[in-house]
Amino acid sequence: MRPVVVHPRVDFMLYAIDPIINEAANWHYMSGGSGNAPVVVWGIINRGGEQAAQHSQSFHAMFAHIPGLKVVMPATPYDAKGLMVAAIKDHNPVVFMDDRWLYRDEAVVPEKIYEVPIGKAAIRRKGSDLTIVACSYLAREAVKAADELKKGGIAAEVIDLRTIKPLDTAAILRSVRKTGRLLIADGGWRSFGISAEIAAIVAEAGVRLKKPLVRLTLPDCPAPASISLEKAYYLHCADIINAARRLA
């Protein structure tokens, strides 16, 4: 059996966190490889609309912290199918998280069964002035931002992570070594998240940056209700453009 458990709102998925983390994630290791949990846990992010703190969260960094779990976050219709197929075929528990803010995007998706490999980022735009690393909804926003930046003469390379864990460090380092400038955009909270992990990887690799890297994340704050606060809270294309212009 290859179960796919769907949580239409990822906030409610926390009720299942014990079997996901204590059992599924550890099972292969603590059974010395004699058992495994090939389950896909699909959590859907649903934010905005003044829904407030318990209806707006994304826990990708938290799940990525757990040994034994893989975490994927598609940003395109093609990847949504390909990563889901790959997640189902994977022999490990995979947390598949997608964002409802992407649900209106349309693209041609092949009818055949295909896989987008887990652990491989996608270079969405090529450029030599700066590297923008993003995932999920912000990967789409980063592509839009890069197209806008290009009009102003800034060539941004956009890396859509696609897989949060295992992270495609080679793709990130290759790009940052080329551009020397790094902007990380993550729809998770700032502290102890994806952006911190990427910054650490770049620092550990000894990459010489032309300017200090920039992290665009949610503040360390629960999601607010009021739209006046939501506007200050969430990140969109314009935030990436502004940060990229300052960095380039």
Add this chain to the structure above:
Amino acid sequence: MHRIRECEESLVEPIAKGEIRTPCHLYTGQEAVAAGVISCFTDKDYVFGTHRSHGHYVAKGGSLRRMMAEIFCREAGCAKGRGGSMHLVAPEKGMLGAAPIVGGTISLALGAALAAHIRGDKRVAAAFFGDGATGEGGIYESLNFASLLKLPLIFVCENNLYATHMPIRECRNSENISRIAEPFCIKTWRIDGNDVLKVHEAAKEAVALCRSGKGPAFIECLTYRFRGHVGPDDAIQGLHTDIRPPAELKRWLKKDPITRFEHYLSSKKLLPPTALNALKYQAASEVADAVAFARRSPRPNPSHLEKYVTK
């Protein structure tokens, strides 16, 4: 009940116009549950609610102005515009909070009851929840623990037959929810939740049990929401997903808790029509004032986004 109904119906137009965006789970049709139970409470007793808690807040005596301001997501709201419709709170009235993680506040009410038990102050706590909450494990743990310590906790299940859009028969083997409390040796009631007097009578007994150290208690109220799961009809804030048969809704509309109680009052000559009209007028003007207050109140200042993260 009138005040609750008036609040809920006054929200229909602003939701339809998009003036209110926060997801509103209207309480219309279920007023007798909040009114019947909370009329047995004092301000010192505790209530925890759900995503559909405007009624609990109003019955507990929370400020209408602060509720409407919260639903309009304004700084003057009871949660300062940070929580919206699903996080109403009035600690000064014992309304300790509401939250939409289904079943999530039951163990919080258990904690309030445990505190009352430890302090020996005779306060009672109520956990309001829907039929959907019985699909979560925490309720069974709470039933056991409350029973073990004889805590002053009233489990109030508002069984409106649908867990969001899933009919109860598709998610439970038995439609009788009160029986889940029996293995824990808890006194239970299963009553017509649209009959405010029946709800009040059951709650009175339950409160008396709890205050005398013989709690907890479990009251299942059979009721029905007249509006959508979210928003007026599930087509504005929801996703056009109301699958309830129109005939079923029609049947329940005939059991409107407010008209039934009005009929009772007039048939027993307990309240003259003029007094009833005065009550209605008063409720309408209070609610209109609260809505106007909300509309003219400013939204939170974006520079204060992180103000309440920690104390």
